[in-house]
Amino acid sequence: MRVFRGFHHPGIAPACALTIGNFDGVHRGHQAMLALLNNEARHRALPSCVLSFEPHPRDFFARRAAASARAPARIATLRDKLSELERCGIDQVVVLRFDEHLAAVSPQAFIDDVLCAGLGARYVLVGDDFRFGARRAGDYAMLDAAGGSAGFDVARMLSYEVHGLRVSSSAVRDALADGDMARVATLLGRPYSISGHVVPGRRLGRELGFRTLNLRFAHERPAALGVFVVAVHGLAAQALPGVASLGVRPTVESAGRVLLETHVLDWPAELPIDAGYGSVIRVELRHKLHDERKYASLDALREGIARDVDDAREWWRARRV
Numbered sequence: 252m253r254v255f256r257g258f259h260h261p262g263i264a265p266a267c268a269l270t271i272g273n274f275d276g277v278h279r280g281h282q283a284m285l286a287l288l289n290n291e292a293r294h295r296a297l298p299s300c301v302l303s304f305e306p307h308p309r310d311f312f313a314r315r316a317a318a319s320a321r322a323p324a325r326i327a328t329l330r331d332k333l334s335e336l337e338r339c340g341i342d343q344v345v346v347l348r349f350d351e352h353l354a355a356v357s358p359q360a361f362i363d364d365v366l367c368a369g370l371g372a373r374y375v376l377v378g379d380d381f382r383f384g385a386r387r388a389g390d391y392a393m394l395d396a397a398g399g400s401a402g403f404d405v406a407r408m409l410s411y412e413v414h415g416l417r418v419s420s421s422a423v424r425d426a427l428a429d430g431d432m433a434r435v436a437t438l439l440g441r442p443y444s445i446s447g448h449v450v451p452g453r454r455l456g457r458e459l460g461f462r463t464l465n466l467r468f469a470h471e472r473p474a475a476l477g478v479f480v481v482a483v484h485g486l487a488a489q490a491l492p493g494v495a496s497l498g499v500r501p502t503v504e505s506a507g508r509v510l511l512e513t514h515v516l517d518w519p520a521e522l523p524i525d526a527g528y529g530s531v532i533r534v535e536l537r538h539k540l541h542d543e544r545k546y547a548s549l550d551a552l553r554e555g556i557a558r559d560v561d562d563a564r565e566w567w568r569a570r571r572v
Contacts, residue, residue, distance in 0.1 A: 252337040254344045258369035264343055266371040267300035268292035272378065273307050273420070276326035277335035279440045280411035280418035285339040287408060288376050297373055298342035302365070304349040305329060311349045324424050325470035331446055345370065358389025362397045372403045379409050413437060427474040430539035442482075443475065445497070445511050446533040452512070459553045461514045461560065464527045466534065468509040473497060478540045480563045483515055485532035492516045494556075494563035495534055498543035502552050514556070516564060538566055 255263055270288050274281050285301075292299035313322035327335070329346070336344055347353060347365075356364070361384045366372045375398065383389040391407050398405040411418045418438050426434040427443065435443045447466040464483070476498050482490040495513040513534050518524065540562055546552040 252333075252341055252344060254333060254346065256346050257348070258345050258365070263345065264298045264300065264371070266297055266373050267343065268295060268297045268374040268376070269300045269302060269366070269370060269372040270376045271302045271381070271383070274301065274303055274332055274336065275307065275323070275420045276423045276439060277332060277339065278418050278420065278423050278438050279413060282339055282440060283411050284376060284378065284408050285336070285341060287406075289340050291374050291376065291406075292342070295374060299340070300343040300345065300370060300372075301336055301341050302345050302347065302370065303332070304353075305346050306349055308349050308354070311354065319472075322472060323420070324428070324472045324474035325468075326420060326423055326427065326443075326474045328445065328447065328469055331444070334446065355385050358384030358393055359397070360384075361389065362394070362401065366403070367401050374404045374406070376406045376408060379407055381407070424474045430475075430477060430542075432479075432536060432538055442535040442537060444484075444533050444535040446485075446531060449527045449530050449532060451528065452510070459549065459556060461553075461556050462518075462524070463512040463514050464532060466511040466513070466532070468497065468511055471509060473509055475536060475539075477542045478544075478559050479536040480538040480540065480566045481513055482535040482537055483513060483532055484535070485530060486515070486527060487519050487522060490535070491519070492563070492567045493534075494540070494559050495536070496543065496559075497536070501543065501545035502549070514560065516560065516567070 253262065268288055268291050270284060289299050307323060307325070310322045313319055333344060366375065375394065377391060377394065381391055383394070391405070395405040414437070416422065423435060423438050426438060432443060445466060445468065449464045450467060452463065452465040478494065478496050481493045481495045483493050484490050493513050493515045495511055497509070497511045499509060511534060540559055544555060546555055
């Protein structure tokens with residue numbers, strides 16, 4: 252899969268079958284849409300292409316209004332979104348920076364400059380609630396009418412349901428906020444996970460007796476927060492059971508950085524103790540233990556982590572019987 256920042260690159264395919272959206276989480280509804288897109292692309296002998304945006308348009312408008320609470324919590328980092336799009340068989344992803352200029356583009360200019368001139372769209376697949384252009388003035392009817400004169404076909408996919416539940420990024424966010432990881436996995440079609448390069452921390456976990464592998468979550472408002480039972484992929488042939496905290500570390504700092512700090516319950520003897528640093532790992536959040544807590548002291552934090560480790564071990568034991 253090829254990834255482009257903007258469409259002014261010589262390597263972009265001259266024509267494509269296209270879908271447009273934020274695809275936060277790449278849930279089962281997204282997956283069904285991408286499967287349909289790939290099928291149409293093969294039928295038309297075109298590469299499949301996803302047009303997405305960074306930051307999320309609602310992030311942009313929330314910051315412009317100085318109302319950060321209006322922005323949606325982020326399900327996935329850009330890295331994880333791109334990984335899932337690749338897993339779904341997409342040939343090309345174009346990520347447009349959503350800024351003042353793009354926010355002001357009229358629906359007709361978006362069709363002319365982005366879809367036609369920029370991406371060479373021959374087929375465009377959108378969701379049933381798709382809107383585009385300045386003030387969200389463009390809709391499916393306008394896009395369909397424009398396609399007839401501009402030379403591209405337009406199709407719309409209706410809502411996707413699982414067990415009577417409409418699958419959407421909002422539904423995934425709600426399930427993550429509730430800590431219902433089983434419902435999250437049902438909506439995503441896989442366990443929820445976060446991946447990235449392991450980065451050095453303050454080595455506080457080592458001082459407390461619980462070494463951690465630290466991943467940065469780039470967005471300031473992750474959809475999941477708290478302490479979780481996890482499975483760590485990328486260090487050994489098999490997933491390693493662990494416990495992880497995803498949040499801002501209120502006991503030890505107030506910088507507001509979001510970190511996923513993962514402690515592997517039983518570090519493999521054959522694996523060097525510092526093997527994780529610089530590696531790319533994927534951490535599956537299997538079960539939520541509790542919300543993030545602010546402890547009165549480092550001793551209290553150490554005791555809290557020890558309880559979390561015991562609870563994580565018990566959770567894994569119960570599932571191996």
